[in-house]
Structures are given as structure tokens and as C-alpha cells.
Amino acid sequence: MKYFYYPGCSLEGTAREYDVSTRAVMRALDTELMELDDWTCCGASAGEAQSYLLSVALPARNLALAERTKIRADLLAPCSACYLNLRKVEDHVTRNERLLDVINEVLGMEGLHYGGGGGGIRVRHLLDVLSTDIGAQRIRERVKRKLTGLRIAPYYGCQCLRPYKDFDDPERPVSMEPLIEAMGAEIHPWSMGGRCCGAGLMTTKKDVALELVGDLLSAAEGADCIATVCPMCQMNLDSFQSSVPRRQGESSRISVLYLPQLLGLAFGLTEEDVKLKLNFAVTLPVRKKFSALSRE
Amino acid sequence: MPSNEAPKAFESPTPDSIPGIWEKVRACMQCGTCTGSCANSNGMDHTPRELWRMVQLGLKEEIFASRTFWLCSSCFICTLRCPRGLPLTETMGALKRLAVAEGFFADKKSPVFYRTFLDTIRRYGRVREMELMARYFLRLGNPLVPIAFTSLGMRLLSKGKISFQMPSLSSGGKLDALFSKVKELETRP
Numbered sequence: 001m002k003y004f005y006y007p008g009c010s011l012e013g014t015a016r017e018y019d020v021s022t023r024a025v026m027r028a029l030d031t032e033l034m035e036l037d038d039w040t041c042c043g044a045s046a047g048e049a050q051s052y053l054l055s056v057a058l059p060a061r062n063l064a065l066a067e068r069t070k071i072r073a074d075l076l077a078p079c080s081a082c083y084l085n086l087r088k089v090e091d092h093v094t095r096n097e098r099l100l101d102v103i104n105e106v107l108g109m110e111g112l113h114y115g116g117g118g119g120g121i122r123v124r125h126l127l128d129v130l131s132t133d134i135g136a137q138r139i140r141e142r143v144k145r146k147l148t149g150l151r152i153a154p155y156y157g158c159q160c161l162r163p164y165k166d167f168d169d170p171e172r173p174v175s176m177e178p179l180i181e182a183m184g185a186e187i188h189p190w191s192m193g194g195r196c197c198g199a200g201l202m203t204t205k206k207d208v209a210l211e212l213v214g215d216l217l218s219a220a221e222g223a224d225c226i227a228t229v230c231p232m233c234q235m236n237l238d239s240f241q242s243s244v245p246r247r248q249g250e251s252s253r254i255s256v257l258y259l260p261q262l263l264g265l266a267f268g269l270t271e272e273d274v275k276l277k278l279n280f281a282v283t284l285p286v287r288k289k290f291s292a293l294s295r296e
Numbered sequence: 297m298p299s300n301e302a303p304k305a306f307e308s309p310t311p312d313s314i315p316g317i318w319e320k321v322r323a324c325m326q327c328g329t330c331t332g333s334c335a336n337s338n339g340m341d342h343t344p345r346e347l348w349r350m351v352q353l354g355l356k357e358e359i360f361a362s363r364t365f366w367l368c369s370s371c372f373i374c375t376l377r378c379p380r381g382l383p384l385t386e387t388m389g390a391l392k393r394l395a396v397a398e399g400f401f402a403d404k405k406s407p408v409f410y411r412t413f414l415d416t417i418r419r420y421g422r423v424r425e426m427e428l429m430a431r432y433f434l435r436l437g438n439p440l441v442p443i444a445f446t447s448l449g450m451r452l453l454s455k456g457k458i459s460f461q462m463p464s465l466s467s468g469g470k471l472d473a474l475f476s477k478v479k480e481l482e483t484r485p
Contacts, residue, residue, distance in 0.1 A: 009423035014457045040421040040471060045370060046413035049392040052308035054478045102481060109473040162372035170376050196335040196371035204406040205367055208339035239448055278455050
């Protein structure tokens with residue numbers, strides 16, 4: 001199997017461990033990722049707040065780059081915000097017949113053309129590819145070191161679930177659970193999997209975002225780690241733990257790992273292979289569990 | 297339409313004008329499902345339900361004096377649950393755009409951040425997180441804001457997750473053509 005790969009800007013910076021572990025895990029699953037040549041930013045949440053046309057032209061440029069290669073493969077985005085913006089273009093051009101012409105007038109400045117999804121390139125989130133195309137069975141077969149005794153809270157965030165219900169229930173997501181079981185880990189049951197982490201509000205309205213992060217961390221109490229599939233979610237949950245007021249008796253820190261980092265460790269990759277040292281809050285008990293695994 | 301004819305101005309799914317926005321939420325029956333679902337309603341001065349009522353009543357000044365739409369983090373839960381099927385999250389986005397276009401907003405942090413963000417990608421094509429934050433703080437001109445992020449910035453630097461890069465000295469940006477064409481098309485009558 002092969003996919004176009006759109007890492008997105010965060011995966012080149014603050015979410016480098018997500019990029020490295022995604023590539024490593026896909027390689028271990030015999031899946032080829034073709035990084036899109038000359039890709040540019042999807043516009044994140046800033047595009048929409050400034051100009052509607054910009055918010056569709058920026059992601060469309062990347063879809064046009066994929067189409068230009070004449071290769072027919074789905075486009076994989078590990079970042080939920082990138083996935084949503086790219087997916088939105090696919091959707092909006094079918095809802096507004098003039099939009100495609102206008103987008104192409106913009107892209108024409110660079111000699112690019114977007115065919116509107118008719119070219120057979122579908123935008124897919126990493127979690128969708130892992131749970132739908134690859135599936136728990138293939139992951140179970142690939143596991144070399146079971147993550148026995150590790151209790152994981154599956155955290156999906158918002159934008160891979162809503163508004164496009166491509167692969168999971170948008171209110172009560174479950175797609176990560178079979179993957180966690182396939183790794184031999186335990187699922188921390190909670191109802192916060194699709195609850196918002198505050199996203200970009202951490203930069204502009206910090207007090208509000210910290211409250212959301214606090215609720216999530218409290219609900220994850222009892223889990224060894226939270227598994228995420230979005231750089232924004234991971235950053236908010238991982239980096240601001242010391243700023244969040246904790247209730248009495250709650251542990252002050254919880255590890256927040258990207259799903260492919262956990263998969264990689266279960267596949268027998270090293271901590272360096274999945275860049276575990278780049279996460280901020282990897283707790284001592286979790287660290288010990290991982291090093292016990294590598295001794296087995 | 298002949299293929300050589302340039303496409304004329306088009307209508308975005310949420311036309312950026314109060315009447316356009318009114319059209320999108322006029323079927324709102326004030327049930328409050330959006331407010332009950334919103335993760336951020338605690339921090340808002342008006343609940344989402346109240347905001348839609350203000351739009352229905354055309355209370356432009358009150359709408360833009362509110363910080364409610366800036367607190368939308370685009371989680372799409374209200375859109376998912378709205379019993380009338382209204383595009384509420386998209387409409388929050390349209391209010392952000394309209395506020396920016398009219399230069400009418402209560403708190404400048406969000407608009408300044410978004411503008412700085414877009415300026416960075418026009419220049420480089422991709423976000424450079426370090427330069428983005430530096431420019432954002434510079435534009436805000438408030439020394440207290442960067443202090444709130446110093447600890448995170450230092451930790452990110454020590455992990456090598458962000459780095460100092462030379463700002464581009466050339467005036468031409470990677471996505472100049474795309475940005476200027478967008479502007480041209482949006483202002484075309």
C-alpha cells in the first residue's frame with residue numbers, strides 16, 4: 001500500500017516525534033509514504049479567520065501538487081487540523097459549483113490545477129488509515145513486545161471526528177480501542193475522547209484552554225498515558241501540565257504520547273526510533289515500563 | 297460557461313456580511329443545544345445561543361463587542377448536534393472574518409495572531425514556529441504575553457523542537473502570487 005504523505009508544519013517543529021514515529025510505523029507495516037514535494041501550509045485556523053477563499057486555496061494547492069504527479073493514491077495527513085482543511089476543500093467544491101473555478105484561477109498563478117477530488121485522491125487521517133486500511137489484525141501480527149500492564153486513555157480530539165464522520169462515531173469514538181488491545185495494552189474507559197483540548201486558544205485565550213486541559217487530565221487519572229493523534233492536542237495536554245491546577249490526590253503528571261509512538265514501541269522499535277525523548281511529560285513509572293519491555 | 301471566461305465573484309458558504317450570516321442562522325429556534333455542548337461557553341460573555349439571537353436581531357455593535365466568536369475553537373460539536381442542522385461553526389468563522397474586515401473587535405490578540413500566522417506562510421510557505429511567535433509578540437507590543445510563554449519556549453528550544461532561523465531578507469515571498477490573487481478575486485465586484 002502507498003499513500004501521499006502531507007506532514008504539515010507542526011510535524012517539522014513541535015511535533016517532530018509524531019512525524020518520525022509515523023514514518024517508522026508505516027515502514028514497519030510495509031506501507032510506503034510519498035512525501036508531497038513542495039507542500040505548503042494548509043492555513044490552519046488562521047486562514048478561515050481571514051479569508052474564506054484563502055482557507056480553501058491553501059489546502060487546494062497541496063491537493064493539486066498530488067494530482068500533478070499522476071499517481072493515484074490517497075493522501076495521508078497525521079495532523080487533524082491539516083486533515084480537516086484538506087478534507088474541507090474536497091467537500092466544498094462539491095457543494096459550490098463555482099468554487100472550483102475560482103480556486104483554479106488562484107492556483108493557475110503557479111501553473112497548478114485542482115481537479116476537485118475526481119482524480120481519485122482521497123484525503124485520509126492517519127487514524128483512519130491505521131484502523132480502516134491496516135486494521136487491528138495486521139497490527140497484532142506485527143507486535144513484538146506487548147505493552148502489557150500499560151493503561152492507555154484513547155484521545156481523539158475534535159477535528160479528525162467532526163464535521164466529517166469519515167471513520168468513527170463523532171461523539172463516542174472507538175476506532176483506537178482495537179489498536180490499543182492489539183498492542184496488548186489496557187484501555188482506560190472515559191467519555192472524554194472527543195472532547196476539545198482548547199486548540200489554538202492556548203495561544204490567544206490561555207485561561208479558557210487551561211480549564212479544558214485540566215478537565216481532560218483529571219478524567220485521565222488512573223491511566224498511565226494518553227494516546228493522541230493530533231499535534232495540537234498533544235502539545236496542549238503535554239506541555240502545560242504544570243500550569244493546570246490539579247485537585248488534591250491527583251498525580252501531577254501523565255504521559256501524553258502519539259499513537260504511532262506507542263505502536264512503534266510495541267513493534268520492537270527503540271525509544272530513539274520513536275523520539276520518546278522529545279515528549280515533555282513521560283513519567284517515571286511509564287519510563288520504567290518501557291525499559292522493562294526492551295529488556296524482555 | 298466557456299472555459300476562457302474568468303469566473304466571477306462567488307458566494308462563500310457563509311457570506312461575510314451580517315445579512316449573509318443572518319440567513320445562515322435565521323432558522324435557529326433558540327433551543328440552546330449549542331450552548332450546552334460548547335466546551336468554551338464558560339469563558340464567553342454571551343453564550344452561543346445568545347449570539348445567534350443577536351444575529352437574528354441584527355445587533356451588530358453588540359455582536360462585535362462580544363468575545364464569544366473568538367472563543368470558538370472549531371470543535372464542531374454544536375454543528376454536529378444542532379437539531380436544525382445549521383452550519384454554526386462555519387458561521388463563527390464568518391464572524392471572525394467580518395470582524396477583521398471591519399476592524400471591529402474587542403480583543404486584538406486573536407486577529408493579530410492570525411494575521412502574523414498568515415504573513416509567515418505567505419513568506420515561507422510553511423510555519424516557522426519560532427519566528428511566528430516572535431513576530432506575534434512584537435506586534436502585540438505587550439511584554440506580559442511573551443512572559444507567559446517563556447517557559448514553554450525555553451523547553452521547546454532545549455528539545456530542539458524549535459530553532460532560530462534567519463528571517464528572509466528578500467521582499468519576495470513563497471506564496472505571494474497565491475495571496476495576491478486571492479485578494480484580487482475577493483475584491484472583484
